[in-house]
Amino acid sequence: MSSAILESGAAVAHGVERHRLEGHGVEELSMQQALNRALDEVLATQPKALIFGEDCGRLGGVFRITDGLQLKYGEARVFDTPLAESGILGMSVGLAMAGFHPIPEVQFDGFAYPAINQIVCQIGRMNYRSRGTLPMPITLRVPSFGGIRAPEHHGESLEALFAHVPGLKVVSPSTPHEAYHLLTYAASLPDPVIFMEPKSRYWQKGPVDFARGPETIGSPTGAKVMRQGRHLTVVAWGAMVARCLQVADLAAEDGVDIEVLDLRWLKPIDAQALATSVQKTRRAVVVHEAPLTSGLGAEVAQLITHGCFDTLKAPVERVTGFDVPYPSGDLEDEYIPNIDRILNGIKRVLEYRRG
Amino acid sequence: MDTLPPLATGETAAPSPGQLRELYSLMVAVRHLDSSAVAWQRQGIIPGYAPELGQEAAQVGSGYAVDLTRDFVFPTYREMGVARAMGVDMVAYMATHKATWHGGLYDPMESRLAPIQAVVAGSVLHAVGWAHGQTLTGTADGKLGVALSYFGDGASSQGDVHEAMNFAALMKAPVVFFVQNNGWAISVPTERQVAGGSVAARAQGYGIPAIQVDGNDVVAVLEATRHALAHCRSGNGPALVEAMTYRRGPHSTSDDPGRYRSLAEERDGGGEDPLERFRQRLLADGIADEAFFAAALAAAKAEEEQIRAGIQALGPRPGNEMFDLVFQETTPALQAQGASWREESEHV
Numbered sequence A: 001m002s003s004a005i006l007e008s009g010a011a012v013a014h015g016v017e018r019h020r021l022e023g024h025g026v027e028e029l030s031m032q033q034a035l036n037r038a039l040d041e042v043l044a045t046q047p048k049a050l051i052f053g054e055d056c057g058r059l060g061g062v063f064r065i066t067d068g069l070q071l072k073y074g075e076a077r078v079f080d081t082p083l084a085e086s087g088i089l090g091m092s093v094g095l096a097m098a099g100f101h102p103i104p105e106v107q108f109d110g111f112a113y114p115a116i117n118q119i120v121c122q123i124g125r126m127n128y129r130s131r132g133t134l135p136m137p138i139t140l141r142v143p144s145f146g147g148i149r150a151p152e153h154h155g156e157s158l159e160a161l162f163a164h165v166p167g168l169k170v171v172s173p174s175t176p177h178e179a180y181h182l183l184t185y186a187a188s189l190p191d192p193v194i195f196m197e198p199k200s201r202y203w204q205k206g207p208v209d210f211a212r213g214p215e216t217i218g219s220p221t222g223a224k225v226m227r228q229g230r231h232l233t234v235v236a237w238g239a240m241v242a243r244c245l246q247v248a249d250l251a252a253e254d255g256v257d258i259e260v261l262d263l264r265w266l267k268p269i270d271a272q273a274l275a276t277s278v279q280k281t282r283r284a285v286v287v288h289e290a291p292l293t294s295g296l297g298a299e300v301a302q303l304i305t306h307g308c309f310d311t312l313k314a315p316v317e318r319v320t321g322f323d324v325p326y327p328s329g330d331l332e333d334e335y336i337p338n339i340d341r342i343l344n345g346i347k348r349v350l351e352y353r354r355g
Numbered sequence B: 001m002d003t004l005p006p007l008a009t010g011e012t013a014a015p016s017p018g019q020l021r022e023l024y025s026l027m028v029a030v031r032h033l034d035s036s037a038v039a040w041q042r043q044g045i046i047p048g049y050a051p052e053l054g055q056e057a058a059q060v061g062s063g064y065a066v067d068l069t070r071d072f073v074f075p076t077y078r079e080m081g082v083a084r085a086m087g088v089d090m091v092a093y094m095a096t097h098k099a100t101w102h103g104g105l106y107d108p109m110e111s112r113l114a115p116i117q118a119v120v121a122g123s124v125l126h127a128v129g130w131a132h133g134q135t136l137t138g139t140a141d142g143k144l145g146v147a148l149s150y151f152g153d154g155a156s157s158q159g160d161v162h163e164a165m166n167f168a169a170l171m172k173a174p175v176v177f178f179v180q181n182n183g184w185a186i187s188v189p190t191e192r193q194v195a196g197g198s199v200a201a202r203a204q205g206y207g208i209p210a211i212q213v214d215g216n217d218v219v220a221v222l223e224a225t226r227h228a229l230a231h232c233r234s235g236n237g238p239a240l241v242e243a244m245t246y247r248r249g250p251h252s253t254s255d256d257p258g259r260y261r262s263l264a265e266e267r268d269g270g271g272e273d274p275l276e277r278f279r280q281r282l283l284a285d286g287i288a289d290e291a292f293f294a295a296a297l298a299a300a301k302a303e304e305e306q307i308r309a310g311i312q313a314l315g316p317r318p319g320n321e322m323f324d325l326v327f328q329e330t331t332p333a334l335q336a337q338g339a340s341w342r343e344e345s346e347h348v
Helices: A002-022 A031-045 A069-073 A085-097 A109-123 A159-163 A176-186 A240-253 A271-281 A296-308 A329-335 A339-350 B017-043 B056-063 B080-086 B090-094 B122-137 B159-171 B199-205 B218-233 B263-270 B274-284 B290-313 B320-324 B332-344
Strands: A026-030 A049-053 A078-080 A101-105 A139-144 A169-171 A193-198 A205-209 A224-227 A232-236 A258-262 A265-267 A284-291 A317-321 B072-074 B147-152 B175-181 B210-214 B239-244
Touching: A026 A031, A026 A176, A031 A049, A031 A069, A031 A176, A031 A193, A031 A205, A049 A085, A069 A078, A085 A101, A085 A109, A085 B122, A085 B159, A109 A139, A109 B122, A139 A176, A159 A169, A159 A193, A159 A265, A159 A284, A159 A296, A169 A176, A176 A193, A176 A205, A224 A240, A224 A271, A232 A240, A232 A271, A232 A339, A240 A258, A240 A284, A240 A339, A258 A271, A271 A284, A271 A296, A271 B332, A284 A296, A284 A339, A296 A317, A317 A339, B017 B056, B017 B080, B017 B218, B017 B274, B017 B290, B056 B080, B056 B175, B056 B218, B056 B239, B056 B274, B072 B122, B080 B090, B090 B290, B122 B147, B122 B159, B122 B175, B159 B175, B159 B199, B175 B199, B175 B218, B199 B210, B199 B239, B210 B218, B218 B239, B218 B274, B320 B332
Parallel strands: A049 A078, A049 A101, A101 A139, A139 A193, A169 A193, A232 A258, A232 A284, A284 A317, B072 B147, B147 B175, B175 B239, B210 B239
Antiparallel strands: A026 A205, A169 A265, A224 A258
């Protein structure tokens, strides 16, 4: 029975392949639609790909990222699981061992915590433990970060935690275009990737150029300059990229020309892109939502320091969340770096004078 | 406790005299290697070991039932007897206790044994995922590959075991949960570990048929495991076998059971030695004689010597593997760290 479902999925795949070819060009899509298109393409082109998690099937996910996929590919390839994150991730390990390509979803970032044992002790280590004989091509989608006034545990910034775990790769898209290309790329990798989707950007539209190649995506493993500038580099990822681009527009009104670098990959970090940008601008600010202490900003600052020590005109500054549990919606705007705090960080760097 | 539906006649045959002798030979090999491994630790040949004295029947009986052409076994860290019964390269297996490589050096795909790992309930979910994969690709005509998940009474307290049972039952995944209830989770006895009377009783709550079996009777364990495997192979979903046995020795070579149980308790809890018991049975049934037992022991000793020589000959792994085996596709940062290690290391 199940094999028949898989076969019918393969039959559908040809239709999707044609659809994709017809769909070439640029389309205006929300990030939610772009992610859905990416998953559709992955299911169509990879017969061993499976999508599962809580409410991924009939409902299409609470954010509708998997909308319509079960109908199209059948219940064998897109299915609902019981409400148990460790179960979802532990099952992914076994499915990967059996030759499948699991694309599980954790419904909200905070619910990755109950699965940390499977993510850290199992998914991150199985390739190593098995000396490369049991690869873990698992693409874990995690709706991430805050900004939607969600209840507790529904808005967390786990990138430093994930990036610190040996054996995991971590990536976060900032636009619908990045979302489509980074997800299809991540799902082609033979290693486990944590795909952190900025949930506050799900409904923002933007152009998605479906053409492949460096002209549209740059290096699929690298960072990307989203705005060229001369005076200072702002490094951000996920939802913070859009805000930093706004900041750059405002700063331009005061004659400050800011370069915005979307880090995209939080592990491995594109150290070369950081060095290239900051060697040009000689100043840098890192912006992230996660708490300051031991955050990824510290890693980025060190990489910049190492790559640009002689060039830097000021210490690398960080504008981040605070060392507090992620606050309730009413205080969220105080917690997440806002335009003023980012501008202040930029100002501190621009006005720095050696003592 | 037996809620596993009976098999159709002839679905599994009773072990032949030849198979019974083979089971005995395996048990002796496991017993001898196990006690030798403890000695190796005392002699400084290996840094640590998790003995399984008294669990030979549970491990050999179940491991012997595995079909190496289609099943897959998910161990924790006290399954040496299972590995031996499956024919796994024992030098490669023991390499984990030699501290050569976490998980051992054997090829999991070839041997059908997942790498050794110590988060005791972690692999139970892997077994369910692998088993679900068989459902997705195979047909339920009595030919499904089955996942065998080994865990103990202590592991059964972890949430992952419960998530695994729930998932497996809902998805009708062909997985046998093979519980070695050896009475002790390090220092904590089963009665302070397992609520609900037994792990098998818990399985009922998930609608999973279960058999509780005398884990010190190798034939009973073999037959119960074959029964459970046949049940799963035909697409009936999961089954659970709880082998009631006893850990006669310490939890590990670092453990001191004298702190939590008396010698009298140990003697009473262990009951009759499963190896001696099987020997008596083979003698009484005229299936084996003293000459056979002597030959089996001699073979076990020869095998142990080979394994010892093999692990003593194992040098440390080349350090570059530390960097090369993290990912299938390495990262620039790891490459840089590897290069820096090569420059600074004296072991290149």
